[in-house]
Amino acid sequence: MKLLRYGSPGHEKPGLLDAQGHIRDLSNHVDDIAGDVLHPESLARLKALDAASLPRVEGNPRIGACVGGTRKFICIGLNYFDHAAETGATVPPEPIIFMKATSAITGPNDAVEIPRGSFKTDWEVELGVVIGKTAKYVSEADAMNHVAGYCVINDVSERAFQAERQGQWTKGKSADTFGPTGPWLVTTDEIPDPQSLRMWLEVNGHRYQNGSTITMVYRVPHLVSYLSRFMSLQPGDIISTGTPPGVGLGQKPPVYLKPGDIMTLGIEGLGQQRQHVVQG
Structure with a gap:
């Protein structure tokens, strides 16, 4: 569904x-x-x-984020072996957790704003996991019983704000429009194996990311179980599970977004997004 x-x-x-x-x-x-x-x-x-x-909706209405009322937008850093390699980082011994402001959530085809003072706004196609039932201290064996489904996330990131402005990553991840989500919430029965999904992202028709969830370090059941040790996960919470290689930061030389760019991205079975980049 x-x-x-x-x-x-x-x-x-x-x-x-x-x-x-x-x-x-x-x-x-x-x-x-x-x-x-x-x-x-x-x-x-x-x-x-x-x-x-059911009543059919006519025309082409705007599609909003596929989940409403999200209270926690939790992200996992450096969670793909090949992405860690492109950034020169080592695979972390435990999942790296950071939060993205829920005010960053937007529709999958809404414009993405480059923040004022930004020169290093980047892209990241990611598998989103949506919680359906409260999870607290759940085992890996039980974790998937707490997942409602999956969606496409573009974890838009400002690299200078993230890494060069002191502190944690949150300020580089949380600008308005930095969390396009959807188009669909695809329930788990339609995605029997979330660890074998092709994923891709293009900017102005050039494919930068062309990966698969198969190279994910910490997989979905482990992430749900792991996170539930540190905080309860509530219905509608989103876990953005990391990105494969091909981000702008990893290009030689690095490539970053500019006003007028068009991002298109998608994950097998979960749909596609398209965003026009504008100056905030």
């Missing part, structure tokens, strides 16, 4: 994508794709609906 949110920013409605690629409205069944709606029992009720009987 592919769940989504459509409409103007702050006024998105819940929907699903039917087998023919049409948006169907879920407003008569749920208020939003958020919170308890992501619980396994709620998802089962939505899956049991006859999609063809």
Whole structure:
């Protein structure tokens, strides 16, 4: 099942994508794709609906972030063997955790703003994991029972803010529009193996990232279990699980985003994003 949110920013409605690629409205069944709606029992009720009987949404509405009400946007750093190598970093002995402000979350095709004073804004295609049931001190064996599904994330990053301005990475990761999310929340039953998904990102038609989740260091069950030792994970929380090689920082010489650029990116089975880069 592919769940989504459509409409103007702050006024998105819940929907699903039917087998023919049409948006169907879920407003008569749920208020939003958020919170308890992501619980396994709620998802089962939505899956049991006859999609063809739901109102079809006409035209091409804006697609919002596929999850609403996210309270925690948790990111994992240097979580791909080949990305760690391109940055000259060693693979960390435990997952590197940092937070991205939830105010960075935006729709998958909304414009990305380069912050004022930025000269090193970069891209990162990532697999997003959306929590569906509260997880606290869960085992790896039980971890996937707490996952609602997956989505595409562009972990947009300002490298100078991240690494050259002291402190932790958060300030380089949290600018408004730095978290395009979606287009769909794809439930786990449609993605039997999240560790074997092709992923890619292009800027102005040039493919920079062309990787796979197969090179992920710490995999999804481990990440959910690991994070749940340090904080409870709530329905709607997002874990952005790291990026494969090909980021702008890793080019020789480095390449960074500028106003007018177009980013397109996607993950196998999870859809695609397209963002126009503008000056903030």
